[in-house]
Amino acid sequence: MLIQYFLSGFFVVVMLAAIALSRGSKMIALGVLLGTSGSLVFVWFPELATTVAHSAGVGRGADLLLYLWFAVSGLLLVGAYLRIRRLSEEVTELARAVALANPRRPAS
Incomplete structure (x- = not known):
């Protein structure tokens, strides 16, 4: 308990x-x-998880929760990857804009 x-x-x-x-x-x-x-x-109400699992074709409620955990984790990983990729592209665009706004001659 x-x-x-x-x-x-x-x-x-x-x-x-x-x-x-x-x-x-x-x-x-x-x-x-x-x-x-x-x-x-x-x-x-853990018995409710088993009831829902049986209606979904899964043997135990714990198994159903594990499957749901994997699904949600996968969605979160894909979402995080897409966000990181978008932020990386934004940083690249900002770096280009700064480089074009402040050109410097290479030191010889």
């Missing part, structure tokens, strides 16, 4: 952080809120 209180506290902190940091993307904040709300339900 102690783990239920620990996980509940953790998910509440994650929810509060999502609300506080939701200025960037409302969709991500909504996804975090829905995900943590669902997690709280499964923490307090």
Whole structure:
């Protein structure tokens, strides 16, 4: 039972952080809120996870949660990669603009 209180506290902190940091993307904040709300339900009613898993064709609730974790992690990794790539392109454009605005002769 102690783990239920620990996980509940953790998910509440994650929810509060999502609300506080939701200025960037409302969709991500909504996804975090829905995900943590669902997690709280499964923490307090673990048999419900098994019921949902059976209806999805998965043997155990723990397996379903693991599959969902992999899917969400994959989406987050792809999103982070695309963001890093876009930021890298922006830095390159800014460096070019600075180089063209302040030309220097090479030292001989």
